[in-house]
Structures are given as C-alpha cells and as structure tokens.
Amino acid sequence: MAKIAWAEACQLDPTLLSLTRFFDVPPTYAETLAGGLTNRCWKVIAPHKGSFVWRPITELTKAFTISRFQEYQILKAIEHDMIAPNAAYINDQGLLVEWVDGELFDDADFDIQIKTLVRIHLLDKKRIPVAPFNYTARVDHYWMQLDAKLKDEALVELYHQWRSAPALDPVELTLCHFDLGPHNLIKTPQGLSVIDWEYAGIADPRLDLAMLLTTENQLEPTNVARYCQLRDIDNIDGWVEGVKQWSIRVHIMALLWYLLAFQLRGDPVYEQQAIQIKENLCK
Template sequence: MARMAWVEACQLDRSLLSLDHFFTIPPEYAQTLTGGLTNRCWKIVEHNGAAFVWRPTTQITKAFSISRFQEFQILSAIEKSRLGPKPIHVSEHGLLVEWIEGTSLTDGLPFDQLLASLVQVHELDKQRIPIAPFNYTARVDHYWMLLQSHYKTEAASEIYQQWRKPPILADVGSALCHFDLAGYNMVDTGEQHRIIDWEYAAIADPRLDLMLSISVAEEVPEQAVFRYCKMRGIDGIDDWVEGVLAWKPRASMMAMLWYLLAHQLWGDDYYLEQAQQMQCDFCH
C-alpha cells in the first residue's frame, strides 16, 4: 500500500478532486488499498485521525455493472445493523464510506463463522432496500457482450450458452446477497465481524450467494447447506440443496466470464489462467 500526500494522490486519481468540497481542510494523506480487480480504492486520513475509504467509479466498475449509487443505497438501508461500513457521501465520481478498523479475516476464518455472517446478511429486511432484483441472465449476457471475439472460443461459447438461463427451482424467497462473502471481505473489530466491499450486492436467490461462498471456501456443498439451514432453522433442506447444486455450474460460468473480462481489461495472465481452469473443470 502506497501512502502519499493528498495533493499527490489527487494528481494520481482525479476522482479524489470531487471530495474537495466535502473536506473543509485537505486530508493529511491518502493510501492506496490492495484488493480485487474492481476495488482499486483509497484510504483517506484526516489530520484528526478520522479515516475513510474512497471507492471510485471507473470504466472498470462500469464494465462489471457496478453502481456506487446502488452500493450507497444498500449500505444506507442496513446501516443500523452495523454489518457494513457507514456510507458517508456518494456522487457520480464514487462512494465514500467509513474505514473499519480491525483485523482482516483473509486467513484462518472458520467456515461456520462465515456462514453465520452470511445468515445475518440474508436475514436483513430486504423491503427497506430500494433496488431492482438481480437478473442473472442479463449479467452474464453483459459480460459476454463486452468480451472481444478472440475470447469467445468454441468451448467458452458452449459453456455460456448452456448455462446462461437461471435454474427452475422451488421458491425459497429472495434476500439481500453480498455475492463475494469470504474472509478477505470481512474485518474482526474485536466486537463483531463486519463485512466490506458490497459492490456486487443485490436482491437475489440466497442459494446463489451461498454457492459462491461455498466455492471460494472449497467446502462440500451438501454439508455446507445443511449447516446453513440449521443456523437459520430451515426445515426444507432439500429445496436448498437442490438450488445450491443447480446454481453451481451457473456460478462457475459467471465467474469464468468475469475472469475473461478481467483479463481483457487488465492483461494479467492470472485471470486468463483462472478462466481456462474453469473451462477445464466443465470439460471434466
């Protein structure tokens, strides 16, 4: 993480200039934050020690259908739960949120603790969140449309076409979903586990969200679903197991397209290797 004077940071990222009217006195410094592809953010620290995170709007966020205004609405609606960071300010240039002080849970987070946080998210009152429901087909179609022709190989096209429609499942209701809940997006404050990086969050089938977290943690789906349902007091476990398993190839296809688009935008071979590995997994 590179720390630099505020003036220098503004020269590097012009979106920071949009905060000039927010701070009565220029901050003491800004610091780049390491993170995911779409999370090239800044930690901003004032002279009194108050700290914030600036989450800019860029061509990258637009390519991945990320809306800082939607992120602001979600964080505002769940603010009382203190699960996420407090939203401070939003504009066309980006979103400013509080900095959550604590220890990253990137390593060594027990899966049951991750599930407990996922349950908390899914049980939040979705009626208070004024956003449109997640459209799986529209999202993967958007990714596919943006890909250059050389990424659209016969194998990739076959996988995309086979899994671009959502599964037909028993209805278990929709919920607020984080869509990237793992230890790297959680902070231990000493009092509770809080969740950051809500940029992909949406109202959707919670079984898709559960599948995404299961995949990252490399857990056995059936066992993970049983533990999740036990935490929520859900009796109809079969509908949840069936749903999670049905979403599995679709979640993998969506991730494959994400990685292909990430490689197109950034050129880092890591993303292409991940996409190719997922294609191989489908072949097997």
C-alpha cells in the first residue's frame, strides 16, 4: 500500500472530495489498496474517527453491474450480526465502510470457509431490501457489452447453451456473498470478518456454494454434504446435482467477466484466464 497525503490523493481520485461532509477534520492521508479489477479502493485515515475504506463508483463498477447502494443496504441490514464491516457513509460517488483491522485468512482448514458460508446463508434475508439475483440478466449484461471481435463461434455456442438458469427443484433463497474465499476473510480478535460485499445479493444458495467450491478447487460431493449437514438439509443428492449444474454457469459468468475485464483494461492476464476457462468448457 502506498501512503499518500490527503490533498494529493484527492487529486488522483476526485471522488474522495465527496467525503468532506463526513469528516469534520480532513483525513491525514490515504493509502491505495491492492485488489481486483472492480475494487480500486482507498484506506482513509482520519483524526479522531479512525480508519475507513472508500469504495468508489466508477465506470468499471457500472460495467460489472455493481451497485454501491445495494452493498450499503446489505451491510446496514447485517451490521448487528458481527460478520462484516459496518457501512459508515454513502453518496453518489461511492461507499465508505469501516476498516477491519486484522490479518488475511490463511487457515488450510476448508471447513471454516464452508461454515462461514452457512453463517451468511442463515442471516435473515427479510431485513435486506434488494431484488433477487437474476443469473440470465447478469450473463446477458456481460454479453451485450462485449465487442463482436471477442465473440468467436465457440463462445457464441457456450453463451446460448448456458445463459439460462438450471431447471432445479426450488429452494429458499438466501443472502449470498458471491465472492467468498481467503482473499475476503479477515481474522480479528472477535472472529472472522467477511469483506467486499459488492457482488452480494439474494439468490439460490446452491449458486453461492458452487462459486466457493469452484473457485477454491473444492468441487467435491463431500463438501456439498458437509454444507448440508451444517444446515440440516436431508436432500444431499439433490444439492450435489444442483451445485454441479450451477458450477458450469459459474464458469460461464467467470469467462464473460474475464473477457469484459480484458476489453476494458487490455491486460493479457484476463484474456489468458478467459481462454483457459473456454477451453475447459469446450472439452
């Protein structure tokens, strides 16, 4: 992280100026935070108020259908559950959340991540005033933004084959994080804190479980069974099949995400990730 004087930081990112109303005394400095493509955030250190993370609204967040206002609503709804940082301030430039002081999660016990996901899924979704996640709408949004030159025959076929949600027995929707993993888990004296809720929404929990297991290379029936055990779910076979069906679509969303990231940023790393996913899906 690079420490930058507040005035200079505001010149680099004018959205920081919108925090003037929140801070009685201007912050001392800000630090750039390393993160993903859509997570170009700042750590803001202010006299008397402490440390915060500024999560701005940018053209990139819009391109990936990220709503800071929805993120704010979710964080406010679960602030008493002691699982996420508190939302401090929201405006039309971005979201300010409390800084979580701790260490990145580095425990090799994958069961802890499954337990954390279960904890999220058991939160009271009735308190969260957001519309349910729509898989097809999200895939279509990514697709429509892609340049025609990126849409080769194989990609077109994959898109049309997998753009619809799987036909599964319905389950109760839950709050889903959609980016759970060690990179978004902070160890604190009070326990684990989950950060970066920008993709979170109300959705089929089998999709969220498929995302975790797929991204962490843990897509095994035993892990699905463990999740079901923790939630007292009897239909384990049905959940194994549901997670399997959603895992394919997790790859489709990731493929389109990386292609759009490559289009917006031009970084060949994103293109290489997309090519690898497409090759695996075509097999």
